[in-house]
Amino acid sequence: MTILVLGGAGYIGSHTVYELIDSGEDVVIADNLETGHIEAVHPKARFYKGDIRNKEFLDDLFNKEKIDSVIHFAANSLVGESVTKPLKYYENNLYGTMVLLKSMVEHDIKKIVFSSTAATYGEPENIPILENDRTEPTNPYGETKLAMEKMFKWVANAHGLRFVSLRYFNACGAHVSGEIGEAHNPESHLIPLILQVPNGQREKIAIFGDDYDTKDGTCIRDYIHVTDLAQAHILAVKYLNEGKESNIFNLGNGVGFSVKEVIETARKVTGHPIPAMISPRRAGDPAKLVASSEKAKKILGWKPKYADLEYIIASAWKWHKNHPKGYENND
Ligand code: UDP
Numbered sequence: 001m002t003i004l005v006l007g008g009a010g011y012i013g014s015h016t017v018y019e020l021i022d023s024g025e026d027v028v029i030a031d032n033l034e035t036g037h038i039e040a041v042h043p044k045a046r047f048y049k050g051d052i053r054n055k056e057f058l059d060d061l062f063n064k065e066k067i068d069s070v071i072h073f074a075a076n077s078l079v080g081e082s083v084t085k086p087l088k089y090y091e092n093n094l095y096g097t098m099v100l101l102k103s104m105v106e107h108d109i110k111k112i113v114f115s116s117t118a119a120t121y122g123e124p125e126n127i128p129i130l131e132n133d134r135t136e137p138t139n140p141y142g143e144t145k146l147a148m149e150k151m152f153k154w155v156a157n158a159h160g161l162r163f164v165s166l167r168y169f170n171a172c173g174a175h176v177s178g179e180i181g182e183a184h185n186p187e188s189h190l191i192p193l194i195l196q197v198p199n200g201q202r203e204k205i206a207i208f209g210d211d212y213d214t215k216d217g218t219c220i221r222d223y224i225h226v227t228d229l230a231q232a233h234i235l236a237v238k239y240l241n242e243g244k245e246s247n248i249f250n251l252g253n254g255v256g257f258s259v260k261e262v263i264e265t266a267r268k269v270t271g272h273p274i275p276a277m278i279s280p281r282r283a284g285d286p287a288k289l290v291a292s293s294e295k296a297k298k299i300l301g302w303k304p305k306y307a308d309l310e311y312i313i314a315s316a317w318k319w320h321k322n323h324p325k326g327y328e329n330n331d
Pocket of ligand 1: 079170188189190191193205206207208209219220221259282285
């Protein structure tokens with residue numbers, strides 16, 4: 001039983017491949033290496049360089065390899081960029097997924113797990129957020145992911161496919177081995193940006209707003225370790241293999257930390273004073289995003305192992321300290 005991981009050279013994709021291979025699975029990776037890194041490709045996975053928008057590429061791959069299930073990470077994922085370049089997101093995320101689904105239907109591949117996001121909710125109506133809460137994305141990134149979910153629903157309905165959509169909250173941390181980690185260029189995520197300060201690449205960290213209606217005025221997020229996310233994909237594949245119905249799950253720790261708390265924890269982990277300055281709010285940031293992951297725990301049997309923020313940041317620090325420039329072929 002071979003699993004195809006689309007976007008397996010990216011941050012969450014590569015960590016999922018490591019977990020799949022550790023649990024004895026046969027893995028094929030396809031990635032266009034636009035934002036992924038060849039060094040993040042697990043040596044035991046078979047790698048194909050190509051783009052999901054290229055149907056011939058996918059058809060060839062499905063003809064060569066006997067794929068049983070697909071895990072789909074191949075997408076653009078920057079909220080800010082999606083606002084300035086919406087068509088890039090519609091083309092890669094939505095059109096790319098449409099081409100993928102066409103090819104899957106033609107090759108009779110019936111199971112897919114894919115990356116969705118807390119951004120599908122937009123400004124939340126309740127905290128913690130439940131899967132059946134209102135979905136009203138406030139940016140094209142969340143909008144394309146929600147549209148992907150709906151496309152899966154209708155295609156599943158018509159062609160007998162089954163899917164699991166995993167709505168991630170704030171993915172962070174790095175593999176316990178220190179071999180793979182988070183490397184975006186340019187970087188826009190809080191924890192890697194904070195760690196650039198003790199790494200000597202940035203003088204201070206900007207706090208985007210301290211006048212939110214939260215305990216210390218800074219935004220609250222649900223930080224979830226990338227290896228815990230990876231484990232949820234393995235459980236989702238198992239769930240589909242058991243013949244169960246299509247489903248959507250939130251993945252978070254259910255605990256919120258403020259930007260100030262994250263910076264304070266990074267000071268403790270790195271032993272560096274990490275100066276911070278208050279900056280204006282970043283457009284489109286909700287004050288508080290915290291998941292209820294009770295559904296994933298109950299139905300998938302998911303148990304996040306790394307709820308401790310100090311551990312999460314220490315694992316990220318281990319990676320960033322040893323890879324200050326990310327991967328060698330960082331572009
Ligand atoms: N943030 C910040 N300074 C930065 C980068 C991020 O204060 O340099 C804040 C951001 O406003 C948000 C939180 O940190 O409240 C997490 O942001 P990130 O971009 O990591 O993830 P997001 O919540 O946007 O998915």
